[in-house]
Every structure is written in structure tokens, then in C-alpha cells.
Amino acid sequence: MDKVFLIVIDGLGDRPIPAFGRKTPLEAAKTPNLDKLARGGISGVMHTIDIGVRPGSDTAHLALFGYDPKTYYTGRGPFEVAGINMEVRPGDVCLRVNMGTVDDNLVVVDRRAGRIDDTNPFAKKFNGTVVDGVKFLVKAGTGHRLGIIMRGKGLSSQISSADPKELGVKLKTVEGLDASKEAKFTARVLNKFLLKVYKEIKDWPLNKQRVKVGKLPANFMLARGAGVYPELPSFFDKYGLKAACIAGAGLYKGVAKILGMEVIDVPGATGKPDSDVAAKIKKAIKATHKFDFIFVHIKGADTLGEDGNPEGKKAFIEKVDQAVAPLSKLKKSLVVVTADHSTPCALKNHSADDVPITIFGESVRDDDVEAFGERACAKGRLGRIRGEHLMPIIIDLMGLAQMFGA
Amino acid sequence: MDKVFLIVIDGLGDRPIPAFGRKTPLEAAKTPNLDKLARGGISGVMHTIDIGVRPGSDTAHLALFGYDPKTYYTGRGPFEVAGINMEVRPGDVCLRVNMGTVDDNLVVVDRRAGRIDDTNPFAKKFNGTVVDGVKFLVKAGTGHRLGIIMRGKGLSSQISSADPKELGVKLKTVEGLDASKEAKFTARVLNKFLLKVYKEIKDWPLNKQRVKVGKLPANFMLARGAGVYPELPSFFDKYGLKAACIAGAGLYKGVAKILGMEVIDVPGATGKPDSDVAAKIKKAIKATHKFDFIFVHIKGADTLGEDGNPEGKKAFIEKVDQAVAPLSKLKKSLVVVTADHSTPCALKNHSADDVPITIFGESVRDDDVEAFGERACAKGRLGRIRGEHLMPIIIDLMGLAQMFGA
Numbered sequence: 001m002d003k004v005f006l007i008v009i010d011g012l013g014d015r016p017i018p019a020f021g022r023k024t025p026l027e028a029a030k031t032p033n034l035d036k037l038a039r040g041g042i043s044g045v046m047h048t049i050d051i052g053v054r055p056g057s058d059t060a061h062l063a064l065f066g067y068d069p070k071t072y073y074t075g076r077g078p079f080e081v082a083g084i085n086m087e088v089r090p091g092d093v094c095l096r097v098n099m100g101t102v103d104d105n106l107v108v109v110d111r112r113a114g115r116i117d118d119t120n121p122f123a124k125k126f127n128g129t130v131v132d133g134v135k136f137l138v139k140a141g142t143g144h145r146l147g148i149i150m151r152g153k154g155l156s157s158q159i160s161s162a163d164p165k166e167l168g169v170k171l172k173t174v175e176g177l178d179a180s181k182e183a184k185f186t187a188r189v190l191n192k193f194l195l196k197v198y199k200e201i202k203d204w205p206l207n208k209q210r211v212k213v214g215k216l217p218a219n220f221m222l223a224r225g226a227g228v229y230p231e232l233p234s235f236f237d238k239y240g241l242k243a244a245c246i247a248g249a250g251l252y253k254g255v256a257k258i259l260g261m262e263v264i265d266v267p268g269a270t271g272k273p274d275s276d277v278a279a280k281i282k283k284a285i286k287a288t289h290k291f292d293f294i295f296v297h298i299k300g301a302d303t304l305g306e307d308g309n310p311e312g313k314k315a316f317i318e319k320v321d322q323a324v325a326p327l328s329k330l331k332k333s334l335v336v337v338t339a340d341h342s343t344p345c346a347l348k349n350h351s352a353d354d355v356p357i358t359i360f361g362e363s364v365r366d367d368d369v370e371a372f373g374e375r376a377c378a379k380g381r382l383g384r385i386r387g388e389h390l391m392p393i394i395i396d397l398m399g400l401a402q403m404f405g406a
Numbered sequence: 407m408d409k410v411f412l413i414v415i416d417g418l419g420d421r422p423i424p425a426f427g428r429k430t431p432l433e434a435a436k437t438p439n440l441d442k443l444a445r446g447g448i449s450g451v452m453h454t455i456d457i458g459v460r461p462g463s464d465t466a467h468l469a470l471f472g473y474d475p476k477t478y479y480t481g482r483g484p485f486e487v488a489g490i491n492m493e494v495r496p497g498d499v500c501l502r503v504n505m506g507t508v509d510d511n512l513v514v515v516d517r518r519a520g521r522i523d524d525t526n527p528f529a530k531k532f533n534g535t536v537v538d539g540v541k542f543l544v545k546a547g548t549g550h551r552l553g554i555i556m557r558g559k560g561l562s563s564q565i566s567s568a569d570p571k572e573l574g575v576k577l578k579t580v581e582g583l584d585a586s587k588e589a590k591f592t593a594r595v596l597n598k599f600l601l602k603v604y605k606e607i608k609d610w611p612l613n614k615q616r617v618k619v620g621k622l623p624a625n626f627m628l629a630r631g632a633g634v635y636p637e638l639p640s641f642f643d644k645y646g647l648k649a650a651c652i653a654g655a656g657l658y659k660g661v662a663k664i665l666g667m668e669v670i671d672v673p674g675a676t677g678k679p680d681s682d683v684a685a686k687i688k689k690a691i692k693a694t695h696k697f698d699f700i701f702v703h704i705k706g707a708d709t710l711g712e713d714g715n716p717e718g719k720k721a722f723i724e725k726v727d728q729a730v731a732p733l734s735k736l737k738k739s740l741v742v743v744t745a746d747h748s749t750p751c752a753l754k755n756h757s758a759d760d761v762p763i764t765i766f767g768e769s770v771r772d773d774d775v776e777a778f779g780e781r782a783c784a785k786g787r788l789g790r791i792r793g794e795h796l797m798p799i800i801i802d803l804m805g806l807a808q809m810f811g812a
Contacts, residue, residue, distance in 0.1 A: 363421050
């Protein structure tokens with residue numbers, strides 16, 4: 001049975017960059033190794049969710065793994081908290097949180113408290129707090145991030161966000177998004193908790209010290225992305241494949257954990273443009289001794305797209321290209337290279353533009369595509385697929401697909 | 407009105423064959439006549455059911471004729487029994503059966519009783535047997551095959567198979583596949599019947615004689631593929647076309663009969679690689695005097711794919727190519743050449759890989775495709791269609807499509 005590598009280069013797709021003669025960063029980059037995969041493989045373009053739908057990172061990954069986000073997506077919270085190893089139970093409402101800075105009128109001054117780099121003191125102080133019978137589990141994430149789990153009876157994830165996602169405007173009061181009493185109750189309890197935290201930390205010595213040295217105080221937990229822990233069949237139950245995930249950023253580890261994949265940590269995998277992508281690929285190849293399906297998530301291109309930095313994105317893609325070189329030499333393998341969505345530098349955000357995809361392996365019907373890029377792959381023989389088609393195609397190429405009929 | 411020929415070359419599609427320089431058997435074969443059809447026609451690729459779905463032969467044909475298998479497919483049994491001219495009524499549970507060989511512990515020794523070539527004595531002996539109020543109609547098929555119809559009240563086709571599809575393992579007890587009492591009852595009655603048959607024939611003179619001359623005894627009816635006779639609109643009611651079927655193998659005749667097509671028998675049409683394909687095509691052309699739509703099923707390429715025999719498949723395709731030569735000379739005709747699914751030699755089984763399709767006729771928008779093959783057709787102007795699109799396209803090319811709107 002072939003081993004499968006699914007390499008997701010986050011935010012890879014782009015739009016024409018005038019400074020690159022209207023090439024995209026991927027098209028402008030020198031990518032001999034990705035091109036080799038495209039030459040020996042079958043290529044096409046993919047809409048992870050659907051034509052014209054701008055995917056989030058979370059929904060895009062659910063779709064790529066064959067889990068319809070319309071059915072299974074409840075919010076980003078569960079994936080974030082799973083990604084920082086919080087133990088989640090069915091019924092838990094999960095939230096992603098930034099430590100932020102507000103002024104005395106609760107107007108947002110900074111959404112990341114000057115990019116505070118350690119939220120452990122906050123997590124430690126408030127983990128286990130009970131408000132109106134609801135237990136708050138709090139854990140530090142990377143940088144300015146925290147995860148919060150609300151555990152108790154009668155909760156709902158149909159609540160709005162405290163984070164206005166803008167500076168200079170007042171915090172939002174969390175509200176129920178439907179008419180249920182559970183949503184109302186959950187919103188009320190969360191508001192109480194967030195204000196209690198604010199009152200207890202705004203004059204904390206830690207914050208006084210930060211202000212003294214010219215930093216912004218970290219005085220408010222900007223909670224958003226409420227979601228209830230989704231009940232879904234594991235990746236193994238669905239496909240019969242032992243799967244592992246290699247990623248730097250928490251969200252992708254969280255998605256993998258919720259699907260029951262094993263998360264393999266790689267030193268130097270930062271989830272940032274400085275990540276050691278080569279080390280991740282090496283580890284992925286080693287992991288085939290134990291696993292059938294290795295999902296490698298590479299974040300940097302997305303970040304650089306959001307920064308509006310085409311030069312940086314191009315350079316990062318060239319680094320990825322060097323890193324994937326060993327994959328084109330493997331036998332009995334299927335190597336899938338694609339993205340979860342486009343992040344055009346001009347837009348500094350996700351777009352609904354399709355993403356290129358190549359499936360490389362001995363059994364695939366190779367085509368005439370000579371380069372891995374948005375324009376080249378659009379002429380490939382895989383055609384135009386949706387994310388939901390990817391796993392069935394992989395499973396069929398492996399010879400494992402169930403027949404419909406006889 | 408143009409006459410339509412739908413030529414289905416079963417299992418035609420393949421994956422790259424290293425010995426053919428990574429061409430497929432179809433691409434490696436010399437096919438001047440198929441190429442002529444492609445040159446004068448519009449070509450594309452087709453997923454009979456959907457992208458990534460591995461079609462069975464029965465579901466694929468339903469889809470090709472515009473009958474959604476998700477709605478109309480209940481199991482293979484009805485098509486098999488219809489294919490051997492058994493009269494079926496709504497409510498009947500139909501089964502396909504092999505005469506097989508089991509040992510004294512009911513372990514399967516051979517699934518085809520050494521390819522016994524006449525099951526008439528078995529059919530004759532047990533046709534009309536009644537067990538617990540359920541009547542068993544039994545008829546011989548070709549070779550080791552039989553058809554069984556269970557007729558009575560309170561039956562369900564939601565039952566499992568007696569055939570473990572493996573040698574050296576015990577027969578399976580038929581079980582209900584849902585919690586209904588009908589499924590339980592049907593399973594119980596079928597188990598009773600199968601054991602009764604076993605007891606009555608295991609020491610039959612016919613079997614003693616077989617053993618004496620070194621053959622395997624035919625002592626068990628391996629029943630599988632239970633399905634209830636589907637209620638569906640006839641092909642004529644759906645499209646207003648008088649349709650005929652020319653096929654060697656029973657299943658395809660059965661599909662045609664259930665759709666109300668007339669089955670035309672052609673001497674030498676064996677459903678095997680030795681079939682007289684040229685005679686089938688000649689007969690199809692003659693049949694246009696009486697019919698509007700002629701479905702010609704050609705089986706050999708599928709069998710050779712399942713045998714893992716690319717040389718044989720290539721040679722068979724060349725035979726088909728010679729046979730279809732007269733089709734390219736017809737006036738006022740639409741000639742559709744395609745497949746129901748791919749059967750890659752490397753996989754020895756159906757796959758979800760798309761199949762090439764060409765529609766040849768004066769009215770079609772011909773394209774730049776110069777050859778009939780997987781790679782060439784993927785560049786055709788018909789694009790990438792699903793099986794459900796085929797009949798609407800044909801009906802529209804004939805000028806018979808109903809307008810949606812006004």
C-alpha cells in the first residue's frame with residue numbers, strides 16, 4: 001500500500017503581482033522540486049469548500065480531510081484548545097482568546113497587549129474559576145494566546161464575540177446568537193467571567209510593572225470563536241489509515257487531534273516563516289514506518305500573504321521547494337501538494353481563488369503540466385475539484401475505495 | 407431524427423503501464439477507427455457516478471442511462487435475474503447465485519464448483535420450493551450461475567450475503583442488515599432454503615459422479631447481491647426513444663430489460679474477450695430500422711483488466727476498433743463511445759479514474775482531439791462530465807430536449 005504525504009502550504013495561492021510581471025509569488029519563485037512533482041504527477045485546481053467560497057483555515061482543513069464543514073464546524077474554539085493540548089469533552093464550549101489591552105472605558109487599545117509573549121500567569125490565576133456553576137478551564141497558548149473551555153450544564157456555543165476586532169472601539173458585550181435560554185445563559189456567564197478577570201488584573205503588579213517599562217498592560221481576555229466540541233468519526237474510522245500530523249501552529253494540530261491523528265512535534269517547527277520546513281519533511285518521511293498518511297502543514301506563505309509581502313512569500317516558497325526535494329525520490333508513495341486557500345498579498349487576507357494541486361506517484365495518470373503554479377495547474381488533467389473530492393481520489397489511487405454497486 | 411449508438415466498452419480506462427512507456431492499453435493500441443470518431447466528434451472525460459467514486463457495473467449503467475443509482479439501486483440481484491429472462495414482480499427479492507463447493511464443515515473450497523458449466527439440474531430440482539410460505543424461483547444462468555427470486559409476503563432485500571468471497575473460510579450465515587422483522591424473516595428463510603439444498607444435493611448422484619471423475623462437487627448455492635425489484639420509469643417513458651440492447655453478459659441485458667429496452671441476441675456475443683464484436687455492431691446498425699437508440703455493451707476489456715493483462719486488453723481494444731469502423735460512415739447518427747468505469751490492469755479491479763468519451767455526429771461541436779484515449783480526451787471540449795449528464799446531452803443533440811423556462 002502506498003504511503004500518502006499531504007503537504008498543505010497554507011495560503012499558497014495568490015493573484016498577479018505587478019512587480020513580478022503579473023506572475024504570482026509561486027509562479028515567480030524558482031521551484032525545481034515542486035515542478036518535478038507536477039511533471040510526474042496529475043495536476044489541477046481545487047476549491048477547498050466551493051467555487052466563490054472564501055475558506056477559513058479551520059473549515060478548509062475539515063473539507064480537505066473529507067469532513068463537510070457545513071456539518072462538523074461549530075466554531076474555531078475547539079480546534080484552538082485541542083491544539084494546545086486541553087482535554088475537551090462533548091458539550092464543552094471552547095473559546096480562543098487574546099490577552100489584550102483596554103482603557104478605563106473598555107475601549108480596545110491593542111488586541112494583543114503589545115504582543116505579550118507569556119500568558120501563563122493569567123491562565124494559572126483563573127484556571128478552575130467557577131461562575132454560576134460553570135467551570136472555566138484556562139490554558140496558555142503561544143504568544144498572546146489562551147484557550148478557554150466553559151464546562152457545565154445548559155451551555156450553548158451560539159454566542160457572539162467579545163472582541164470587536166478593531167482598535168479604538170468599545171469591547172462587545174457577548175450575546176446569544178439565537179433565542180435559546182442556553183445561549184443567553186452562556187453569554188451572561190462569559191460576560192461575568194471576563195469582567196471579573198478585568199477587575200482582578202487591571203492593577204495587578206505584573207501589569208503595573210509592564211506599564212513602568214513602557215509596555216501595554218494585558219488586562220482583558222478577548223474571547224471569540226466559541227464552538228462546541230464536534231462529534232465526528234475519526235480519520236482512522238473513516239478511511240482505515242493511521243494518520244500523523246506535523247505542524248507548527250496550534251490550530252492545525254488541533255484539527256488533527258480532533259480527527260484522532262497523532263501529532264508529531266518537530267524541533268524548529270514554529271508555524272512562522274522561520275520554521276524549519278526541511279526538518280518537518282524529513283520527519284514526515286521517517287514517520288511512514290509507523291503511519292500510512294502524513295499531513296504536513298506549512299504556515300509561512302499565509303502569514304507573508306497577510307503581511308502583503310510578495311517578495312517574502314516568494315522566498316518562503318523557494319525554501320519550501322528545497323525542503324520537499326526528497327519527496328520526489330520516494331517509491332510506493334503518493335505525494336499531494338496543495339493549499340488550504342489563497343492568501344493574495346494584495347488582499348492581505350484569504351480569498352476564494354482556487355489553489356493549485358498536484359498528486360505525484362507511480363499509479364497516477366500524469367499529464368502535460370510542467371510546473372507547479374496557479375496558471376500551469378489550471379491546465380492539468382485532474383481538472384477542477386472541490387476539497388471534498390480529495391480524500392476519495394487519494395483512497396481510490398491507493399486501491400482502497402469501496403465500490404458503490406457490484 | 408438522428409439514431410443513437412451508445413457503445414460502452416466496459417472497464418476501458420486504465421492507468422499508465424510502465425511496459426507501454428506509461429501509455430494505457432487504449433493509448434498504446436492502434437485505433438484508427440476510434441480516433442476517426444474522436445476527430446470528427448466532441449470528446450471529454452466522464453465520472454459515471456462522481457469524482458472519486460468507484461462504480462460497480464450495475465450502478466454505472468444506471469447512471470449512464472440517467473437513473474440515479476442512489477435512488478434506484480437496491481442490489482445487483484434484480485439485474486442478474488432479469489438478464490436470464492426470469493419474470494420479476496414488484497416486491498420480489500432477487501439474488502445472484504454461484505454453485506460452489508463447500509466441505510463437510512461448510513468451509514468454502516471453490517466459489518464456482520470448478521467452473522461447472524451447467525446448473526440446469528439444480529434449478530430444475532429446486533424451482534418452486536416453498537419455505538415458510540416463501541416461494542423460491544430458481545433458474546440456471548451461464549456457467550456456474552443461477553438466479554433466485556424469493557416471492558412472498560413480508561420480505562426485505564436488506565440481507566447480507568452467504569458468500570464470504572474468500573476460500574478456506576466458513577460460509578456466512580445470512581443476516582438482516584437492518585433491525586426490521588422483514589429483514590430477519592427473509593434472512594432466516596433464505597438460510598433454511600440454502601441448507602435444505604445443501605443437504606439434498608451433497609450426496610446426489612450427479613455430485614458423486616463429478617467427484618469420481620476428479621471434479622469438485624457442486625453442493626452449495628452461494629447467494630449474494632439481494633435486491634428488491636426496482637420500480638422505475640421505463641427508458642421510453644423517460645426519453646420517448648425506442649431502445650434496444652446488444653450485449654453478451656447477463657447483467658447488462660438485465661439492466662436493459664428492467665429499463666424496458668428490447669434485448670437483441672447476437673450469435674457469437676459471449677460477453678468474453680472472444681466475443682464477436684463486429685457482429686454486434688453490424689446488428690446494431692441493422693436495428694436502427696426499428697429502434698432509435700441502440701446500446702451496445704462490450705465486456706472483454708474489463709475482464710482483461712481484472713486479469714491484470716495489459717497486452718490482452720490492448721489487443722482486445724484493437725479488435726473493438728476494427729469492429730466499430732462502419733459507425734464512422736453513418737449519416738444521421740450520433741455515435742457515443744465511452745466506458746462504464748476504468749479497470750486498471752495494475753489494480754485488477756474497478757477504479758474511480760475518469761473514462762474517455764467521444765460523441766460523433768454531424769451536429770456536434772467537434773474539437774481538436776485527434777485520438778480516442780484517456781489523455782487525449784481530457785483535453786476535449788466536452789470537458790469533465792458525470793454520467794447523469796450523458797442522456798441530457800444526447801437528447802439535446804437530437805433536438806428533443808424540453809426547454810426549462812420559455
